[in-house]
Amino acid sequence: MSSEKPINSTIRTAIQQGLQHISLGTLCKSIATSGLILFLFYTLLFNHPYYGQSTNQFTLFKLNWPLSPHNASASANVTTTPTSISHIVFGMVSDVNTWNYRKSYVESWWRPNVTRGYLFLDRDPTQRYHPWPSSSPPFRVNAPVKFRINHKYATQIRILRTIMETFKQGDEDVRWYVMADDDTILFVDNLVEVLAKYDHTKYFYIGMNSECVSSNVNFLFDMAFGGAGYALSYPLAEALSTKVDGCIQRYPNVYSSDFILQTCLADFGVSLTHQRGFHQIDLHGDISGLLSAHPQSPVLSLHHIDATDPIFPSMNRSASINLLMEAAKVDHSRLLQQTICYQRKSSWSFSTSWGYSTHIYENIYPRSFLQRPIETFRPWLRHFKPPFYMLNTRSLTDNPCEAPHEFFLESVERTGGDQVVTTYVRKSRRSLPPCSSSGNHSADHISKIQVFSSATTFKKAGLIECCDVEETADVKITHIKLRACMKDEIIA
């Protein structure tokens, strides 16, 4: 078993860091990574989205499967009906001690009698949580393990076996199993839309790695970080359900459920399909910089809600998540999608992250600049060396031209017509002089921005929208109207 060596040494590093669960405590330690790896990664990740039904890779996976040949038409319901929310079964892992304060996160996205799935707990919760509310996913208690395990990793093994136990609930007409933690927020309508683009009758392991370079170096660039959530196609979950215990026994010293899963899947030739929109959030502090410049891809998840500041200023975590979910309910397609436009006469740039924030810059900046997140956040652990992140960022600055005026979502409303109005209010006074190089046009007096979008036409994934800035009779309020971009419209 020559392959065990590198895995073990990585694991030892992980253990030395005293971590519990990769999605709860991911590593960010000082590791310099060659630019080449990053370049290759970016080329793969951002230039070649894995959408599409190209069959070569899948055929390869099939050939490499060393176990009993699977019969996809028997296991998955191969129909031409579009994938809907009813085709997904969610498997969530929690424990009786954390459920109390994480329940509100799961309930923010869970739709009773609509979403299917189970919350797996370490022990029977009925003493403490009786009666179990219908607003929560039904619970199950993880079955005891019948073979010898390394008890240091008992929690990791329980998390991994949850895949199998979720599958064994025997739900019918399932295309995808989506696994997540109890501090993961999922955006189910976007998940449905994104998963519908993959062939659920083939083996698919779809997820995302960490924002943190060192987490990916310590574990793998090609591993789905479980807290971000990931999806397994039905035939893959079915196959795994009989093989998981074998993998656990084959790799008794591999640390973290996510790593064993990746190792197990690699053994049958299945590799990760990176999907943007799943967010592990291996970050601390204020993640508004990231959420204000989300890539043009449907947002699928947010994780580590308790590890970061509340996403809206002057709100607690659960109230923040519920406000974001209100926006998601009205228009999931635009949620956190960035739209940029300009007010030329004052040389201002407006950047809106729909349903979350709007920024005004007192200068004209091109998209390429504004789509880089401002580094408002910190990496997971403090002792590290750059490069920290898997994304290019802008530094926080006091330069009055580059520092935005920040506005955050206050309300979402459908108007009588076919429009949606999202209202964003100023976070605080900026306390900087105006940007002199662009003409000293201060935006200090603007207190509110209202963004108008269509209630009937959803945004197409991956395509940007354009907008126009309109002044109102009230100088304190500015309107932004989202619209389809004109052919070859330049945003700069």
Ligand SMILES: *[C@@H]1O[C@H](CO)[C@@H](O)[C@H](O)[C@H]1NC(C)=O
């Ligand atoms: C797959 O299963 C279906 C239903 O059980 C059966 O009709 C079909 O012949 C099987 N296909 C293969 C290739 O085994």
Ligand SMILES: *[C@@H]1O[C@H](CO)[C@@H](O)[C@H](O)[C@H]1NC(C)=O
């Ligand atoms: C879900 O369905 C059950 C049984 O049909 C019903 O008793 C319950 O009130 C429903 N819950 C919600 C939140 O609609």
Ligand SMILES: *[C@@H]1O[C@H](CO)[C@@H](O)[C@H](O)[C@H]1NC(C)=O
């Ligand atoms: C297949 O899907 C259709 C439509 O979703 C459903 O009506 C049918 O019961 C499913 N069949 C099986 C065998 O799951």
Ligand SMILES: *[C@@H]1O[C@H](CO)[C@@H](O)[C@H](O)[C@H]1NC(C)=O
């Ligand atoms: C969070 O804020 C909301 C609204 O202000 C409040 O109802 C709720 O009790 C607060 N939750 C916590 C955990 O403090």
Ligand SMILES: *[C@@H]1O[C@H](CO)[C@@H](O)[C@H](O)[C@H]1NC(C)=O
């Ligand atoms: C902006 O204001 C500064 C200081 O008040 C002044 O020196 C500069 O010339 C002004 N720039 C323009 C373009 O008006």
